[in-house]
Amino acid sequence: MTKYTPGSVRFESVVKKFGEVTALKSLDLTIDPGKLVTLLGPSGCGKTTTLRLIAGLEMASAGKIHIGGEDVTHLTATYRKVSMVFQSYALFPHMTVRQNVAYGLTVKSMPKAEAAQKAEHGLELVGLAGFGDRLPSELSGGQQQRVAVARAIVLEPEVLLLDEPLSNLDAKLRRHVREEIRQIQQRLGLTAVYVTHDQEEAMAVSDRIIVMKNAEIAQEGSPSDLYEAPKSAFIADFIGDANLADCGVESVTNGIANVVLDDLNYKVRDGGLQKGPAKMVLRPHNLHLAAPDQAGIKGEVSYAAYLGKEIQYTVESAIGSLFVISGVTDKPFAQGDSVSIQFDADLARLVAA
Structure with a gap:
């Protein structure tokens, strides 16, 4: 042997x-x-x-x-x-x-x-x-x-x-x-x-x-x-798909940052950052699209691709062009639809700007 x-x-x-x-x-x-x-x-x-x-x-x-x-x-x-x-x-x-x-x-x-x-x-x-x-x-x-x-x-x-x-x-x-x-x-x-x-x-x-x-x-x-837990924008973008959105850290308390993104406030893990400009890492699977009258970041669908088990969207918004992967395929959004973009802040991450 x-x-x-x-x-x-x-x-x-x-x-x-x-x-x-x-x-x-x-x-x-x-x-x-x-x-x-x-x-x-x-x-x-x-x-x-x-x-x-x-x-x-x-x-x-x-x-x-x-x-x-x-x-x-x-x-x-x-x-x-x-x-x-x-x-x-x-x-x-x-x-x-x-x-x-x-x-x-x-x-x-x-x-x-x-x-x-x-x-x-x-x-x-x-x-x-x-x-x-x-x-x-x-x-x-x-x-x-x-x-x-x-x-x-x-x-x-x-x-x-x-x-x-x-x-x-x-x-x-x-x-x-x-x-x-x-x-x-x-x-x-x-x-x-x-x-x-x-x-x-x-x-x-x-x-x-x-x-x-x-x-x-x-x-x-x-x-x-x-x-x-990426430590930089390069790692966040290189390991898996990621949307990187410019944001501002208003304050940090006990490892949680109060972050302003498109005039909305979120509580996100601080990633070791202090008050000032930063980038928020938003994974495509963690973004959700909702009707435009619901809470969230406002956007418009510019592209939608049906792939069987999922639909991939590109959404234009005030924080940039976002890549969204949705497992909800029975009621898809179409190109040109207005939407609200929602996400669980516990799943977002911050890296240096």
Whole structure:
């Protein structure tokens, strides 16, 4: 039986420069053993550079990197106990699935019979028992990605690295494969570092998410922490859909802010803010449309899209254009309708303006 010993990852003031360009500012992070942590952010934020530094495919310009308690700062990829699953799968088309999975083991001079046995076990772990004699071209995209995962985990890495592993799959298959990857990671207790730019994907698979912006960490925490308690307008807008409305904090008492929004008063958690301008975070699912004679912020529907289980609206109002998702589909509003926009202030959040 293959044994997996998950390792920790620790960066101490790690800097990476490419010539005059700083790809990663002084970065401190810790990834605990057995956890799946996602590096999330827009293109150019430094997430892939961070992954490559863990892998040993790039060397740090300054700082220290530890994997499993060992200082690996100056060790190349060959001498690090990590495996990577690439975006492109990188399977050899002329080799069978079994040979692809066993490839890394044979490169390390493991006897072919033992390597084949471990490869079969790896295929069992990813739900592909009996597929060993097929060629990659005879598999679906999702199956090929699972072969790539099997090839990585049979090397018994302390850390499994996944670089945009689902980007080549269609939306429905992505959802299915990400569930499988998460189940494999949890079942084996692997430490995994996952890179993606897809917020929903990150929230679905992660124990913890590290959101990066401009080569540094913008915020980190559990998916619920980032969604429910964003610390900036960038995080609020990046993690899930959000409406950001300019407002004013009139006073703060015992962690509750008295907020004025479109001449209406609301009691909202202060988010650590004091009196002054701020932005209120209003999630689309937390907004409700009512008849125009009811209380609320006045607006007009400029767009309505029926999607079966929900209707998505764009509503023009005094506080800006608002995106609203309503589960009430039996009495929809139409384009041009006047409405009142209501929300539960307990579900709103404040961030700095």
